[in-house]
Amino acid sequence: MLQDYVRTNTYRTAISQLAKYSFQDKSVMDVGAGSGVLSFFAVQNGASKVYAIEASNMANNLQILLSQNEKIGSTYTSSSSIPLSEKIKVIKAKVEDINIEIPKVDTIVSEPIGVLLLHERMLESFIYSRDKYLKQNGTIAPSMGSICLAPITDSYLWAETREKSRFWTQRNFLDIDLSPLAKKAFEEYFSCPVVGCFNPNSIMSTEQSITRHNIDFYTVSLPDIQKITVNIDWDIKYTGIIHAIGGWFDLEFNLPPSRYEEASIPFVPSNNTANSVSDNMCLDNDTSSNSFPYSNPYNESDYSRPSQSPVNNFSSTTPCLPITLSTSPSHAPTHWQQIRLLLREPVAVNYGQKLVGSFTFTVNSKRSYDIKFDFEIVNNPSFPSHDSSKSLTATNTPTSMTSNQSNSHSLNTQYLNYNSKDSANSSNFFPTNPTNTQPAFSSQPVQDSAPSNLYNVIPGSRKSNLWYLHEQVFNYSYHPESSSSLKLESLSLYSPQ
Template sequence: MAMFRAAAEGDGAANNPFSQYYQQITHQQNMLQDAVRTGTYQRAIVGNSADFRGKVVLDVGTGTGILAFFAAQAGARKVYAVEASDMADVARKLVESNGMQAVIEVVKGKLEDITLPEKVDIIVSEPIGFLLVHERMLETYIVARDKFLKPGGAMYPTAGTIVVTPITCDALYQEQLAKAAFWSTADFYGVNVSSLWEQAVREHFSQAIVGYMHRNMMISQDVATHTVDFATVTDKGLTAFEVPFRFTVSVTAIMHGIGAWFDLSFKGSQDHVVLSTSPDCPGTHWYQCRLMFSQPLAVNATQVVCGVLKFQANDKFSYCIDMEAELEGSGIKTTQHINLQDQLYHYLQHPDSATAMPAAY
């Protein structure tokens, strides 16, 4: 992607320890101030205090330690708060200043490398990137399960579900197309650069668009889902998976892409809590996600669009997604390759203002 889009930061920032620490603490602050995320986690844990009372808990990727504090509030006997980065020092300071050393023990190190003096009854974590799987933190969550969880132990969260639906969004489509317009120039100081236009279009449309998505972008009442059960999923199940879909279109429009979000489920003995990042719910720092086709489909009301999203883990701590969509019975189809790690952020709008009426005709 470097050929047509500049990197977000220079190497200097990447190699500056102070910059890295600033980024870490700012990221932690943003997550803590996400009231939907933080409040839901507290409600799920403290609201199921019967599951935590007197139990041993492991908090994977504790950050500032907030989930470890929630486990202690729920009555946990011991909480091991594991953090590989220097945020472990921040968590330790908060534990000490709150007088929780007898319950919460901060362990600095990679989860794959550390040892604990005992198995745990419950694992808590917030191993979620946008579209559930970006950053591939779920793999560490599963390693923790296999390494430290007692048989029959609980996972908080219990499961995650990716949700997808067809969308129309002409403004965003035209914006992405316009970014490649320069490369159609036939005479740039005497040089014809138009041979690069198609590649430029492919690269811009391979971006995942992260931001608020209004419900009136959706052109079907149907959704397709893929649920990851954190108690049973394997490494193989996270490395590659597919989300097949079949949508009946409810409005004549241009299908520019797929809209997507996720739900998290916390299944406790006292309360079943769901954290949803749906457009119908209060906004979170995960927003929603739009995956655009460079060649959209014209669809009529009542037509059926079928296809699949094929997820494949990559070495960028994310996924490549190959999308296929076809008008059922017509042979008309489109495809798109998405690099999930290459995000374009459209997140400065309030959800209520993120509107785009279907291009009906």
């Protein structure tokens, strides 16, 4: 992870920007310290004491690094060197199991993040340390995480996964009938999240309706993150097929709101386009070092491009907060990459329809989450009008098929119906007429919707899917630097606009 420049440099930049208020002459706790890089950054920015908490044997390696780097320059001290042994105390234990007395600290810093923000459940230790060891009005870094979700098309990945599952349909594999496990194999393959980058052009919802669920680390409680419900309300901008749900996360580094007046800096609301560091004129606007050729459809600024001096690249008098790290497909890749949750049953949609429903994230015994997704498709008369003569309109009678009956897919552009038993399980989940209430998680206001009685639920479109976040597989077939310029036609997407 140290080689993940985006991640490491963003943390370094954030600690630098928070230094005056949260690190200089402050006590700090580094939860899950690992190699101790965040502890080093804290000392470089003037921390008087750092408690580096690490339960694994990396604590021994951190001790070696400290002994070999006994002196380190600090930006905020008159002395040219600081004895690390006096600044950083390594504690080999889980933060929940510390058996020595530690006073409350001014700042807690950690990298408690897994795939899709939640995997590995380190956030629970982060919140535990906040509740037990953080002083009132202290700083935590990061301060917020946002789960982002959007429907995507990816026929190649879906077909590849389906083909792998077909191995188990063989009735004479070395004189063994494997077919009794065919259904189980299909379910297991499609319950495994796929980690890897994907093309931002494959997102099929409008930018404004991409789901953004914020988790405020200053206020969230442990029960709050043990079961999370994320409502979705996606406006479909292309006619095409949804094969998966794409997911990523953003991080934010900021002071607690109670300290904005003290810091004499303006409060910038979260989850909007004004949050970019470059918008605040804190970064050199030269983006020549960013070689990614595709457009940026979702997030507005690049917080990840290299700079010659990340720490000294900012004004020393006016901090530029919040600092943001984005793992979206339109940003430079990180070691977290993105995630694709493949639908067992691809869904064909028309431009202007809506996909509504909810995700439920529930903790499991594997230090991860089970993810349940219930949804349905509705027509949206309030969507911007277009030339209906160019629309690929489906007949009123859906085409039904079962996924294991044939290799050929009979496409109905309204939806695909796979005769799934899952749809019956969620029959009571949705109201008869979806309301036009804007969800709280929306990153930007959605368009005024039509009266609820004008929504037409597509018959048979109610579906459920289940994934296990710990059962990850990896797919690196997409390389942002080389293939991000794929045209919509190559993705079998159509828009009348």
